[in-house]
Amino acid sequence: MDAEEWKMSLPSWRDGSARRSVIAFLQETTQGPGALPVADRVAAFDNDGTLACEKPHTALAGFLLDRLAAAGSAPTGVGSGHDVLRELGVLFDGQVTAQYEEQARRYLTGALHPRFHRPYPGLTYQPMLELMALLRTLDFSVFMCTDSSRDFMRVIACPAYGLRREQVIGSEVQIQAVDGLLVRTAVPVPMDDGPGKTVHLWDRTGTQPVLAAGNAVGDIDMLRAASFALVVHHDDDVREYAYDDPQILNAAAADGWTVISMRNDFARVWPADLADGAR
Numbered sequence: 001m002d003a004e005e006w007k008m009s010l011p012s013w014r015d016g017s018a019r020r021s022v023i024a025f026l027q028e029t030t031q032g033p034g035a036l037p038v039a040d041r042v043a044a045f046d047n048d049g050t051l052a053c054e055k056p057h058t059a060l061a062g063f064l065l066d067r068l069a070a071a072g073s074a075p076t077g078v079g080s081g082h083d084v085l086r087e088l089g090v091l092f093d094g095q096v097t098a099q100y101e102e103q104a105r106r107y108l109t110g111a112l113h114p115r116f117h118r119p120y121p122g123l124t125y126q127p128m129l130e131l132m133a134l135l136r137t138l139d140f141s142v143f144m145c146t147d148s149s150r151d152f153m154r155v156i157a158c159p160a161y162g163l164r165r166e167q168v169i170g171s172e173v174q175i176q177a178v179d180g181l182l183v184r185t186a187v188p189v190p191m192d193d194g195p196g197k198t199v200h201l202w203d204r205t206g207t208q209p210v211l212a213a214g215n216a217v218g219d220i221d222m223l224r225a226a227s228f229a230l231v232v233h234h235d236d237d238v239r240e241y242a243y244d245d246p247q248i249l250n251a252a253a254a255d256g257w258t259v260i261s262m263r264n265d266f267a268r269v270w271p272a273d274l275a276d277g278a279r
Contacts, residue, residue: 001031001138009134012127012268018230019265021258022131025228029210030138036210038139044201044209045132046219047146047153047170048081050232051161052124053113055241059120060148063107064088081147082171082191088149089173093186097151097175100184104155116270121160127266128213128232133162135211143209145201146170147193147218169200197222217247229257236263239270 001009006023013019029036048054057065061078064087071091078084092100108120116123132142144163146153150170157163171192174185192200198208198221212219212226215234223229231252234243240262252259262269 010127010130012130012266014265014267016265018258018260022228022230025211026134026138029227040207040210041135041138041140042201042205042207042209043132043135043140043142043211043213044145044197044222044226045128045142045212046197046214046216046222047144047148049215049234050125050213050219051128051132051144052120053116053240055243056114058084058148059108060084060088060152062111062120063104063152064091066107066111067091067103082193085147085149085171085173085191086186086188089184089186089188092173092184095184097182097184100151101155104149104152108156121156122271124160124271125232125262125266126268126271127260129161129271131213136162140211141205141207142167143201143205144168144170145192145197145222147191147196150192169197169204171196193218195221198225215248216245220248220251223248223251223257224255229255231257231259233259233261235261236266236269239263239266 009023010019028034045051048058057078058081061084064078064084111120112118113120113123135142142163144153144167148170150168150172153168153170154165157165157168169192172189174187174189176183176185190196202208209226211228212223213230213232214223215232231248234241236242
């Protein structure tokens with residue numbers, strides 16, 4: 001990329017220290033004598049709260065509540081992300097993978113976020129989508145490493161994120177082959193959270209990230225494995241939500257990671273098709 005192309009990259013980011021540090025790292029790792037071999041250009045992104053809105057609950061938690069209501073239950077709320085995955089495992093135990101994906105697709109295309117009144121695939125962060133697109137232009141292999149359901153996220157990996165199905169690494173239940181069909185069980189495999197994120201990335205790719213992005217304590221191990229770490233700080237209660245994870249912010253301060261202020265660094269939060277009032 002020439003100087004003008006770098007200047008025009010990441011158009012939904014304001015010109016500040018976060019944007020400049022991202023571009024400087026990418027220039028260093030893709031140009032000149034210090035450029036990384038393409039095989040070593042690996043980037044890993046958390047999803048909930050890093051690439052997409054996770055409040056008042058994640059899309060996966062919303063899916064669980066929807067399916068419980070359809071089954072005649074009267075859910076009062078949702079627990080942790082791990083609890084959500086376990087409950088979904090029980091709910092879909094014995095169903096083939098295609099059934100699970102079809103119900104996930106119906107939910108993701110029809111359910112509306114309670115505040116923004118948009119389908120969940122439209123509530124991704126435009127600046128982070130631009131960063132992933134820039135990385136692909138620079139021959140990075142980009143992966144989503146999420147503690148949400150892998151097969152749920154695969155449904156929208158391409159339309160919402162520009163990722164292929166195999167680029168989604170996440171938590172899931174064990175899948176069994178029964179009479180030529182792939183059938184879900186209620187038994188979770190080790191969660192893709194904390195140390196599990198780097199372990200699962202290694203299991204899948206044989207590599208570790210040189211760039212990683214996250215927003216919560218479960219992402220710290222993945223960020224420490226990377227040469228360049230980004231932390232999304234939710235400090236914009238007008239365009240999104242304001243909430244802190246002190247543990248990851250403390251880790252960022254101690255390790256010198258780049259903290260992205262949603263309020264100050266994102267010129268636009270949502271994709272362009274959102275109404276102006278929600279941008």
